[in-house]
Structures are given as structure tokens and as C-alpha cells.
Amino acid sequence: MKIFTPILLVLMILPAFAQDYDSLQQKLTDAQKEDAIYLEKNLMATCCFGGPLYMHGKNQKTEDAKLTIRTLLIEGKTRDEILDHFRNSIDSRTGQPYGNRILASPKASETVGMVSYWMVVLFFLVGLFLLGLAIKKLSSRSGKQAAGEEIPAETIQQVEDELSERD
Numbered sequence: 001m002k003i004f005t006p007i008l009l010v011l012m013i014l015p016a017f018a019q020d021y022d023s024l025q026q027k028l029t030d031a032q033k034e035d036a037i038y039l040e041k042n043l044m045a046t047c048c049f050g051g052p053l054y055m056h057g058k059n060q061k062t063e064d065a066k067l068t069i070r071t072l073l074i075e076g077k078t079r080d081e082i083l084d085h086f087r088n089s090i091d092s093r094t095g096q097p098y099g100n101r102i103l104a105s106p107k108a109s110e111t112v113g114m115v116s117y118w119m120v121v122l123f124f125l126v127g128l129f130l131l132g133l134a135i136k137k138l139s140s141r142s143g144k145q146a147a148g149e150e151i152p153a154e155t156i157q158q159v160e161d162e163l164s165e166r167d
Contacts, residue, residue, distance in 0.1 A: 021063070024070040032073045039069050039079060042104045043086055052104045 028036060040054035047061040053069075056062050065086070072082045088097050 020067060021070070024067065024074065027074050028070060035073055035079055035082075036066075036069050039082055040066060042083070043069075044102050044104055046091070046098065046102065049101065 025033070037054065041052050043053050043065065045051060045053050045056035045062045046065065047056075047059050050056065053062050053065055068085075069082060072085060077085070083103065086102050087099055089102075090096065091098050
């Protein structure tokens, strides 16, 4: 009987959630539905931070977040206001706001976001510069050898002597 009780509770809660979700989804305009999908792709699942809400498995925390997104959209909140709402929400495990860790990618308009995006460009440019230096150095080295840098006669005589000794 202990096993059947949780199963019965889940079976009773799922239809209630489906009705809430479906009723909220029907109230959204097409633009708001696009915003809901955008937000689900840009917010991390708070149960484990293992991926965005959009691709995460169903559990109570992710489903609550999806309902919250739709409720806030119906209230007329913008994307940024909803993202800020989730950033300022309190994590039940730590008692602290989620902050930027709830975002799937940092906002480009903030300092941390700008630095993270510009660092990619900076590392790419440094890599190109180092690659150019390496190619230039290798081509100049092979150019000197091809230009006929002569081997001293003593070295040639020593190699010939060693070869004749082996025969």
C-alpha cells in the first residue's frame, strides 16, 4: 500500500497540471508563445541545473517554472522582466537568489556577459597571431635549408668514412 499511495498522488496531480498548463497556453498570443519558448530555452532547470527548461525532463520544479513563465506573460511582463524575476527568485536550498546561474547564457548587456563574449574574440585573434608567427618561422627555416646552406667538407668526409667502414 505504501507504494501505491505516491503513484496515486502523481496520477491525481498530473491531470491538474495539464489543465493549468493547457489553459494558460491557450490564453497566450502567438508572440507570447514564442516568448515562452525563448524563456524556456534561456532559463536553467532549478532542480539540478543540468540543462534549460525547454529540454529538461518533467518534474515539479520545471513544470512550476513553465507555469510561472506563462502566468507572467499573461500579466504582460516582458522577456527581461521575467528573466529578472527568475534571477531574483530565492533558491530553496541556499536561501540566496539564483542570480546569473539560472541563465543558460549570460546577458550580453552586462559586464560579465560582455567579457565572456569578447574573450572568445580575443582568444581567436591571439590564436591567429600565434599561428601566423609559427608559419612564418617554419617557412623561414625551410627557406634557409633550401637556399643551399652548405655542409662543411669535414662533415661530409666524416660521413663517407663511417659509411665505408660499414661496408
